[in-house]
Amino acid sequence: MLCLLALLPIAVALILMSQLKVRPSWALLSAMGLTAILGCMVWHMTPLLAAAAMLQGALKSLDIILIIFGAILLLNILRASGALTALNGSFSCLSRDRRVQVVVIAWLFSGFIEGAAGFGAAAALAAPLLVGLGFPATSAVAVALICNTMPVPFGAVGTPALTCASALSAALERAGAEPGAFMAQAVTQTAAIFAVAGSLLPLLAVAFMILTTSRERRLRSLLEIVPFCLLSGVAYALPWYLTARFLGPELPSMVGAAVGFVPVLAAIRTGLLIPRHVWDFPAQPDDATAPAAAPQPGGQPPAMGALKAWTPYAIIATLLVLTRLDALPLKRLLLTAAKVRLTSLLGQDGLDFAWAPLNNPGLMPFVIVALGAALWFGLRGCDIARLAAQSERQIRSSAIAIAASVAMVQVMVFSAGADADMPGMLTAVAQTASSLMGQAYPVISPVIGVLGTFFAGSCTVSGILFVTIQYDTARLLGLPETTMVALQLVGGGIGSMIRVSGVVAACATVNAAGKEASLILRCCLPTLVLTLLALLAAWALYL
Numbered sequence: 001m002l003c004l005l006a007l008l009p010i011a012v013a014l015i016l017m018s019q020l021k022v023r024p025s026w027a028l029l030s031a032m033g034l035t036a037i038l039g040c041m042v043w044h045m046t047p048l049l050a051a052a053a054m055l056q057g058a059l060k061s062l063d064i065i066l067i068i069f070g071a072i073l074l075l076n077i078l079r080a081s082g083a084l085t086a087l088n089g090s091f092s093c094l095s096r097d098r099r100v101q102v103v104v105i106a107w108l109f110s111g112f113i114e115g116a117a118g119f120g121a122a123a124a125l126a127a128p129l130l131v132g133l134g135f136p137a138t139s140a141v142a143v144a145l146i147c148n149t150m151p152v153p154f155g156a157v158g159t160p161a162l163t164c165a166s167a168l169s170a171a172l173e174r175a176g177a178e179p180g181a182f183m184a185q186a187v188t189q190t191a192a193i194f195a196v197a198g199s200l201l202p203l204l205a206v207a208f209m210i211l212t213t214s215r216e217r218r219l220r221s222l223l224e225i226v227p228f229c230l231l232s233g234v235a236y237a238l239p240w241y242l243t244a245r246f247l248g249p250e251l252p253s254m255v256g257a258a259v260g261f262v263p264v265l266a267a268i269r270t271g272l273l274i275p276r277h278v279w280d281f282p283a284q285p286d287d288a289t290a291p292a293a294a295p296q297p298g299g300q301p302p303a304m305g306a307l308k309a310w311t312p313y314a315i316i317a318t319l320l321v322l323t324r325l326d327a328l329p330l331k332r333l334l335l336t337a338a339k340v341r342l343t344s345l346l347g348q349d350g351l352d353f354a355w356a357p358l359n360n361p362g363l364m365p366f367v368i369v370a371l372g373a374a375l376w377f378g379l380r381g382c383d384i385a386r387l388a389a390q391s392e393r394q395i396r397s398s399a400i401a402i403a404a405s406v407a408m409v410q411v412m413v414f415s416a417g418a419d420a421d422m423p424g425m426l427t428a429v430a431q432t433a434s435s436l437m438g439q440a441y442p443v444i445s446p447v448i449g450v451l452g453t454f455f456a457g458s459c460t461v462s463g464i465l466f467v468t469i470q471y472d473t474a475r476l477l478g479l480p481e482t483t484m485v486a487l488q489l490v491g492g493g494i495g496s497m498i499r500v501s502g503v504v505a506a507c508a509t510v511n512a513a514g515k516e517a518s519l520i521l522r523c524c525l526p527t528l529v530l531t532l533l534a535l536l537a538a539w540a541l542y543l
Contacts, residue, residue: 003432005042006425009035009408010455013500017517024504024516025397028404035408035425043415043422052346053414057407059342059353061501063360064120064406064457065399068505070366071124073391074312075509077370080387081377084132086309093306094268097278098135099206099225103232105129106147107202108257108264111236114148115253116320117361118156118460122148123506136281137512138519139209144506145497145519146205146526150198150237151253152459152493153190157325158249161187161489164463168485171468175475182482184248189486191244191252192541194493197533198240199233204526212522213281224275231273236260254321304377312373319365334359351414398508402457402501409456413465426455430469441477442543445470445484446531449491450498457501459492483542490534497530498523 009031016027036054039045045053078084094104106126114122123144130140153160165183172179206229210222240256267273323330335356342353358364374384416424423431430448437444448470452462467488474484496502503516503523 002042002423002425002428005038006412006428008038014517014520021514023397023401023514024500025400025404028401028408028500032404032408032411035411039411039415039418039425043418043425045411045415045418048346049348049351049414049418050411052348052351053410054407055345056351056353057410058403059355060410061399061403061406062355062357063362064402064501064505065395066357066360066362067117067121067366068124068362068395068398068402068508069391070362070370071121071128071509072394073388074366074370074373075128076387076391077374077377077379077384078309078312079132080383081374081379082304083309083312083373083377086304086306087129087132090306090310094265095274095278096280097275098133098209098281099221099279100228100268100274101130101133101135102143102147102206102209103202103229103264104261104268105133106143106205107232108236108261110144110148111151111260112254112257112317113320114151114155115251115255115257116157116317118152118159120502120505121361121366122151122155123502124509127506128509131510134281136213137507137510138515139213139281140510141503141506141512141515141519142212142523143205143209145503145523146208147201149493149497149530150194150201150240151256152496153194153489154240154244154249154252155459157251160459160463160492161190161249163460164467164485164489167464167467168471171471183485186482186485186489187249188245189482189538189542190489191241193486193534193537194490195237195241196537196541197490197530199230199237200533201530202232203229204529208526210279214279215282217277221275221277221279224277225279228267228273228275231267232260232264235263250325311376312369315372316365316369319369320361323359323364331359334364350417394511395508397513398504401504405457405501405504409461412455426452426465427469429455430466434469434473439477441473442479442484442487442538443535445487446491446494446534446538449488449493450495450527450531452488453492453495453499457499459489459496462492462495463488480542483538486542487534487538490538491531494527494530494534497527 012034013027013031016022016030017024032054036050039050040047095101110122110126113125126144127140131137165179169179172182203226206225207222210218236256239259240252243252243255322328323334325331337358340355345351345353412425416427429451433444433448434441448466449462452466453459456462467485470484470488471481474481498520503519507513507516
């Protein structure tokens with residue numbers, strides 16, 4: 001019963017969005033309110049504790065909201081200056097085949113950005129680029145979300161994996177295990193499981209795109225691109241695995257994308273494994289379209305070279321690497337400069353908030369680079385102000401939805417401490433799932449990671465919530481602990497395909513508000529397929 005009650009707000013939100021066509025902002029605000037009511041009435045939270053948890057969640061959502069704003073502002077500036085036309089032309093020069101464009105943008109480019117920034121930045125950047133090339137908006141978001149799963153456990157310079165290590169340290173020390181060696185093995189197993197299953201991700205994304213948008217020549221269009229998709233999958237997965245095994249979780253997603261781009265580009269340039277038939281969407285797709293172009297100051301923008309148009313993204317990628325590596329002083333500087341600390345929100349002990357705004361990828365580098373690019377591209381101050389205001393209007397509804405979803409999760413998290421005799425909401429869900437499975441627990445282990453990311457909107461938060469439960473359950477049942485931790489990380493990455501906040505954020509960047517619930521439901525099938533592939537890989541390798 002506790003499990004069903006804990007799941008009720010999520011179910012209500014999905015029903016409101018999918019069946020009743022309620023805007024995500026109102027649906028998630030309703031779910032947040034219902035969660036707070038359940039927390040007070042069932043989990044014995046005080047109203048002040050529930051309010052403080054919601055406030056903390058709203059403050060934590062600032063990171064995600066800033067990233068969306070930065071991505072949209074940069075996109076609007078690129079469009080207004082004519083740089084977006086040049087960017088689209090450079091991708092079109094690589095290939096006019098939509099299947100190849102998915103591999104280059106949603107798989108490789110997005111994988112690099114996820115490895116450097118995390119926080120949903122990858123899908124928020126890849127989806128509008130695809131839309132700019134002529135992709136239907138929901139197809140662009142779907143393939144961006146599907147591909148943005150394997151890089152996630154080692155995304156944001158290894159944050160999810162490193163956070164799991166921190167969360168497990170006390171339990172490992174109590175068990176007499178050496179935390180460093182344990183996590184090194186868990187990271188290696190995560191990389192191996194996901195490398196085997198994730199090698200098929202480009203094919204899964206392309207298959208999803210073809211089967212959901214095309215009515216003719218579907219099977220042939222899919223079969224002829226299989227060799228190229230497998231090449232691109234292995235080209236990313238192999239260096240990804242080797243980097244994780246020998247260097248740790250910080251760099252695999254960036255290295256995999258950078259190294260994998262070389263054979264993929266070579267195949268495109270030489271035509272190796274590239275089908276002769278150029279696949280495109282139907283002439284009039286019945287889907288959402290790209291965001292309306294901003295009014296151009298002074299008429300049509302001047303033509304721009306591809307090198308100049310790509311410069312903002314090159315600077316962003318460089319700055320992300322320079323500001324995320326522990327060996328460089330910039331990361332420590334950004335983490336400590338202008339740091340905001342709020343303790344005991346609304347007088348509630350343990351409900352603190354710390355924020356380093358300069359370390360947020362949305363502000364540094366997206367907004368800063370966007371403003372610099374606007375000046376370099378010759379936009380006037382009034383044009384920049386107008387585009388900033390337009391970007392704020394575009395994200396307003398989505399920002400409310402994201403803040404409500406994160407606030408809802410925080411109420412679920414802090415429900416655990418309200419009554420010592422009751423498990424928290426999220427713990428109740430995980431415990432019910434594990435008790436039902438018994439010795440078949442490995443089957444449910446990645447599913448718990450998926451559900452954690454779906455609920456919390458973050459692989460990192462999913463790990464914080466459930467990795468200790470995964471470890472303790474494995475010890476209780478006599479299962480390999482490192483493999484269960486690895487499956488938690490793998491499941492957390494897979495869950496990013498359907499997390500509410502990530503889908504809302506990606507839809508916001510392509511003006512596809514209102515499509516969130518249908519996208520989540522449509523992405524459930526590839527989520528299930530990838531989870532099964534990961535289970536098969538884990539069973540073959542470690543179970």
